[in-house]
Amino acid sequence: MDVNLNNYFNNYENLEVHELMLRDRPRQQAYKRAIESNANLFKDKVVLDVGAGTGILSAFCAKAGAKLVYAVEASNLAEIALKVMEDNGLTPVVKVIHSKIEDFCLPTSAERVDIIISEWMGFYLLHEGMLDSVLFARDKFLKPDGLMFPTECAIYVAPCSVPSRFDDWENVDGVRLTSFSSKLRKQKSNNPEILQISPEELLHSGTLVHWMNLIDTVAQDLNEIIFEDVLAAEKSGKHQGFCIWFECRFPSENYEEAVVLSTAPNSPLTHWKQCVVVLPENACTEIDNNAPISFKMSMRRRSNDHRKYDLEFELLDPYVIEHPVPCDCYMTKFHFIKYT
Amino acid sequence: MDVNLNNYFNNYENLEVHELMLRDRPRQQAYKRAIESNANLFKDKVVLDVGAGTGILSAFCAKAGAKLVYAVEASNLAEIALKVMEDNGLTPVVKVIHSKIEDFCLPTSAERVDIIISEWMGFYLLHEGMLDSVLFARDKFLKPDGLMFPTECAIYVAPCSVPSRFDDWENVDGVRLTSFSSKLRKQKSNNPEILQISPEELLHSGTLVHWMNLIDTVAQDLNEIIFEDVLAAEKSGKHQGFCIWFECRFPSENYEEAVVLSTAPNSPLTHWKQCVVVLPENACTEIDNNAPISFKMSMRRRSNDHRKYDLEFELLDPYVIEHPVPCDCYMTKFHFIKYT
Numbered sequence: 001m002d003v004n005l006n007n008y009f010n011n012y013e014n015l016e017v018h019e020l021m022l023r024d025r026p027r028q029q030a031y032k033r034a035i036e037s038n039a040n041l042f043k044d045k046v047v048l049d050v051g052a053g054t055g056i057l058s059a060f061c062a063k064a065g066a067k068l069v070y071a072v073e074a075s076n077l078a079e080i081a082l083k084v085m086e087d088n089g090l091t092p093v094v095k096v097i098h099s100k101i102e103d104f105c106l107p108t109s110a111e112r113v114d115i116i117i118s119e120w121m122g123f124y125l126l127h128e129g130m131l132d133s134v135l136f137a138r139d140k141f142l143k144p145d146g147l148m149f150p151t152e153c154a155i156y157v158a159p160c161s162v163p164s165r166f167d168d169w170e171n172v173d174g175v176r177l178t179s180f181s182s183k184l185r186k187q188k189s190n191n192p193e194i195l196q197i198s199p200e201e202l203l204h205s206g207t208l209v210h211w212m213n214l215i216d217t218v219a220q221d222l223n224e225i226i227f228e229d230v231l232a233a234e235k236s237g238k239h240q241g242f243c244i245w246f247e248c249r250f251p252s253e254n255y256e257e258a259v260v261l262s263t264a265p266n267s268p269l270t271h272w273k274q275c276v277v278v279l280p281e282n283a284c285t286e287i288d289n290n291a292p293i294s295f296k297m298s299m300r301r302r303s304n305d306h307r308k309y310d311l312e313f314e315l316l317d318p319y320v321i322e323h324p325v326p327c328d329c330y331m332t333k334f335h336f337i338k339y340t
Numbered sequence: 341m342d343v344n345l346n347n348y349f350n351n352y353e354n355l356e357v358h359e360l361m362l363r364d365r366p367r368q369q370a371y372k373r374a375i376e377s378n379a380n381l382f383k384d385k386v387v388l389d390v391g392a393g394t395g396i397l398s399a400f401c402a403k404a405g406a407k408l409v410y411a412v413e414a415s416n417l418a419e420i421a422l423k424v425m426e427d428n429g430l431t432p433v434v435k436v437i438h439s440k441i442e443d444f445c446l447p448t449s450a451e452r453v454d455i456i457i458s459e460w461m462g463f464y465l466l467h468e469g470m471l472d473s474v475l476f477a478r479d480k481f482l483k484p485d486g487l488m489f490p491t492e493c494a495i496y497v498a499p500c501s502v503p504s505r506f507d508d509w510e511n512v513d514g515v516r517l518t519s520f521s522s523k524l525r526k527q528k529s530n531n532p533e534i535l536q537i538s539p540e541e542l543l544h545s546g547t548l549v550h551w552m553n554l555i556d557t558v559a560q561d562l563n564e565i566i567f568e569d570v571l572a573a574e575k576s577g578k579h580q581g582f583c584i585w586f587e588c589r590f591p592s593e594n595y596e597e598a599v600v601l602s603t604a605p606n607s608p609l610t611h612w613k614q615c616v617v618v619l620p621e622n623a624c625t626e627i628d629n630n631a632p633i634s635f636k637m638s639m640r641r642r643s644n645d646h647r648k649y650d651l652e653f654e655l656l657d658p659y660v661i662e663h664p665v666p667c668d669c670y671m672t673k674f675h676f677i678k679y680t
Contacts, residue, residue, distance in 0.1 A: 180358065
């Protein structure tokens with residue numbers, strides 16, 4: 001993987017990456033619905049699209065009634081975005097700017113935009129670290145009462161089974177291939193894996209690791225996220241890993257009706273799939289329903305490459321650490337009784 | 341892509357390649373059925389598995405009753421194959437040899453094997469050029485009346501539409517992205533693409549380009565395959581490319597009941613998918629049912645890398661070239677009448 005900035009943008013010049021994103025229906029539909037259902041918020045407004053790529057989100061904003069859209073794109077995709085705007089008759093509204101957002105200037109230093117839109121999310125939300133650029137743009141260009149699309153994000157984690165890494169190999173057409181699969185797992189063990197986890201493979205419906213409001217989050221908040229919890233398994237099964245996903249919420253006049261782009265296992269599959277930290281074979285255990293699973297999770301930005309994170313999980317001894325109150329696990333002696 | 345031999349084998353040490361192959365159900369099932377349904381042919385026989393990988397085909401042969409299986413693997417996978425044989429109690433039958441087949445020797449120079457099995461097929465059959473090693477093994481190690489698994493192969497081609505490269509981009513959620521898609525196509529235009537083509541996208545059911553019997557084919561036959569034909573479109577549509585696929589037939593006492601591994605668009609999808617040569621945009625045409633499509637196709641082994649081929653298509657003028665007799669295209673003045 002690349003560590004310097006030039007390579008970072010070069011990656012985005014591989015058009016297949018953009019093809020993958022444009023073919024991601026839940027992603028596209030979430031942005032489209034979030035914009036169209038908020039047409040009143042876009043009407044006659046000035047929008048800044050950070051990392052515009054092919055410009056499709058800028059086009060959605062223009063079609064929703066924006067007066068002016070700045071589509072800022074650092075890679076050569078900017079040339080394509082410009083042609084896309086021409087092809088769609090949108091050049092009067094969408095101004096494509098080939099620039100890093102950090103080098104971009106609005107026509108006057110006092111000018112501010114009403115809305116910032118960006119699709120900056122990476123695997124497990126923070127991979128790629130593009131959010132830093134979005135927060136930079138917010139601080140420099142957004143009006144005090146301006147809107148962010150999306151406006152809230154949350155990261156979730158759940159213990160899970162990962163049969164594709166273990167059980168599938170016990171019997172491959174009558175042949176035991178576990179010697180192969182453990183090598184395969186070893187080859188991949190230093191990195192979280194981007195896999196599809198089915199809802200049935202989750203041992204817990206998921207717990208919130210981190211929530212942020214993009215209106216006031218600062219980049220430093222993202223340097224280190226540490227989370228410790230005891231979860232009670234919601235069913236029995238093989239605990240073979242931790243599944244991480246995220247959700248992004250878009251602004252809405254009615255919070256309950258806001259468009260949410262979810263990459264959870266029970267949501268339609270996106271190109272982000274789920275991010276899975278697979279346990280070493282000797283740490284995998286069969287667990288019962290209600291068994292406590294206690295762990296510490298940390299996401300730390302790398303000092304030598306601020307776009308990457310190190311993910312670490314530590315399994316903790318549920319007999320030693322403090323449980324939340326109330327805790328549903330079977331170690332808990334007293335339960336609150338819920339009246340319904 | 342790699343041009344030297346060390347890199348060629350290193351690629352096979354990326355275990356994800358093997359994961360992909362082992363998860364390819366039609367591939368696995370074809371070999372398993374071909375072996376199991378011919379258990380009488382394997383009973384007490386000596387088998388050579390060329391490029392054994394994880395050793396799964398050798399295991400199938402051993403379970404089908406082979407007396408002895410030489411599993412020859414050039415990459416480090418040989419170590420895994422050895423463990424797989426131990427895990428399955430097959431070490432008395434399967435001898436794993438970490439060697440290139442070209443360096444391998446049977447215990448006595450006079451010894452020969454009854455059956456050679458290998459999964460050597462690459463994209464459009466010949467990519468990777470591993471067949472050369474299989475033919476080498478046949479000439480050196482196979483008894484005169486020995487069997488090859490598979491024993492016959494055929495390459496087919498058909499004109500097709502490729503909507504994923506053209507039409508899908510006319511309207512992406514209301515935005516015309518053809519400027520993006522034509523750049524995308526240009527980025528990929530020097531290489532055939534490995535795509536899934538649906539049967540509905542074919543404009544013709546396919547014509548045989550090359551057929552070979554692995555019992556008597558020689559490597560030189562594979563240096564250059566040139567094919568010229570006029571096909572009558574079997575439906576109207578957009579001619580945007582040529583789709584190439586292959587079939588492999590395994591030995592059987594009853595030819596009609598032989599197991600066939602097909603990578604045709606109307607067969608279950610394999611990891612080979614289909615190989616598509618996409619036409620330049622200005623060569624794409626709307627064609628009518630029965631319209632003649634005349635072309636010359638060549639597959640030429642590269643002089644500097646015998647594992648790779650250059651694929652070339654030339655569209656010919658159907659008014660100039662000679663049509664087959666009978667020809668179903670609408671230019672043909674006289675038709676044979678079929679009585680049913």
